[in-house]
Amino acid sequence: MSTRDLSWRDGLLELWSDLEVEVDAPLSRRTTFGIGGPADLLVTAHDDDTVRRVLQGVELSAQPVFVLGGGSNLLVGDGGIRGVVLTLAGGLAELHIEDGGQRLVVGCGCTYPRLTRTALDLGWPGAVGWMGTPGQVGGAVIMNAGSRFGEIGDDVATVEAVAATGLVAFDHDACAFGYRTSMFQQRGVGGARVDASISSVDQQVSRLVLTRVILKCDKSSTENARELDATAKDLLARRHRSQPKLRSAGSLFKNPPGDAAGRLIEAAGLKGFTMGHAQVSPVHANFVVNLGGASARDVVAVADHVQATVQAHSGVTLEWEVRRVGDFSTPAAAGALA
Numbered sequence: 001m002s003t004r005d006l007s008w009r010d011g012l013l014e015l016w017s018d019l020e021v022e023v024d025a026p027l028s029r030r031t032t033f034g035i036g037g038p039a040d041l042l043v044t045a046h047d048d049d050t051v052r053r054v055l056q057g058v059e060l061s062a063q064p065v066f067v068l069g070g071g072s073n074l075l076v077g078d079g080g081i082r083g084v085v086l087t088l089a090g091g092l093a094e095l096h097i098e099d100g101g102q103r104l105v106v107g108c109g110c111t112y113p114r115l116t117r118t119a120l121d122l123g124w125p126g127a128v129g130w131m132g133t134p135g136q137v138g139g140a141v142i143m144n145a146g147s148r149f150g151e152i153g154d155d156v157a158t159v160e161a162v163a164a165t166g167l168v169a170f171d172h173d174a175c176a177f178g179y180r181t182s183m184f185q186q187r188g189v190g191g192a193r194v195d196a197s198i199s200s201v202d203q204q205v206s207r208l209v210l211t212r213v214i215l216k217c218d219k220s221s222t223e224n225a226r227e228l229d230a231t232a233k234d235l236l237a238r239r240h241r242s243q244p245k246l247r248s249a250g251s252l253f254k255n256p257p258g259d260a261a262g263r264l265i266e267a268a269g270l271k272g273f274t275m276g277h278a279q280v281s282p283v284h285a286n287f288v289v290n291l292g293g294a295s296a297r298d299v300v301a302v303a304d305h306v307q308a309t310v311q312a313h314s315g316v317t318l319e320w321e322v323r324r325v326g327d328f329s330t331p332a333a334a335g336a337l338a
């Protein structure tokens, strides 16, 4: 039984009485892994002003806030996430086509597959590389999601974000996109420290929530659309053949320079390695899958073993791509798992 002081929630529930707020919201339902304990409070924001109010409220009550996108690159601890979890919807999930299809203005709560479909229909060549990646646009920008055929950062012109003090905008260069990274992965954006030790609850008050992205493509041509669609469908079919159907958060580890994490894990003989209800997928070794009822602890135990074995086998230190957030010290509550 928890002995945590949750009295801070009453003040915020009163302050946000007109907002969409859920108490003790199970996060396993909102992550592709199907893993994760509850959020103390889950707020859904439909506009910039609500985001600003949430940031001001958490500052006032000295609570951490975590921004949850599509939950497709996350491992949430079995003890859940303390403080406030913020999600985006409504006006923050809209997509507008401008400049005859050469410019897209997209809310960060829009799904990445919807953006991908729209960009392909408009003949944006880079969107071929985005095909098949789940999640939302905000998470895609943070992670610079995509593949070797194109990453979202290639076409991002401007990112808008809300801070407690107002609106902030970043041009393409300021975003510093790289392989599965961007400037936004620094401390404080989204609410979790990227270098957090998973044994400690290490959230902090978020400084920035990404709300809108402006993408541009000079080479777009609807005449290309049919050809692009065929290439994208081909890549998607290959992806379906080479990736597991069970729940996961995609590639668990980043590819080390000049190599593939999956190849290294397979070469270390780890395909099918299982702990609890988590398993190194026999289909793709860089996917750890939830066999049904897996806990975050099971996934961490598998990942620890993979890292140690690959290190011993090939001397390579694998770095997590999936972001870990929340309380990993509390075991999963009985019946809490999906």
Ligand SMILES: Cc1cc2nc3c(=O)[nH]c(=O)nc-3n(C[C@H](O)[C@H](O)[C@H](O)COP(=O)(O)OP(=O)(O)OC[C@H]3O[C@@H](n4cnc5c(N)ncnc54)[C@H](O)[C@@H]3O)c2cc1C
Residues within 6 Å of the ligand: 032, 066, 067, 068, 069, 070, 071, 072, 073, 074, 088, 108, 109, 112, 132, 133, 134, 135, 136, 137, 138, 139, 140, 141, 142, 143, 144, 145, 146, 147, 180, 189, 190, 191, 192, 208, 209, 210, 211, 248, 249, 250, 251, 323
């Ligand atoms: C089956 C599968 C296949 C995948 N294939 C690929 C692939 O091919 N290429 C690839 O790059 N990735 C892939 N992924 C990983 C994942 O889909 C991407 O990283 C995706 O872009 C994450 O977006 P999300 O909205 O789910 O982010 P989340 O997982 O919800 O969050 C990721 C991080 O972004 C932060 N964040 C999210 N939204 C905001 C916001 N609005 N403001 C501030 N911070 C925010 C969160 O706080 C968190 O730190 C795959 C995942 C799965 C499950």
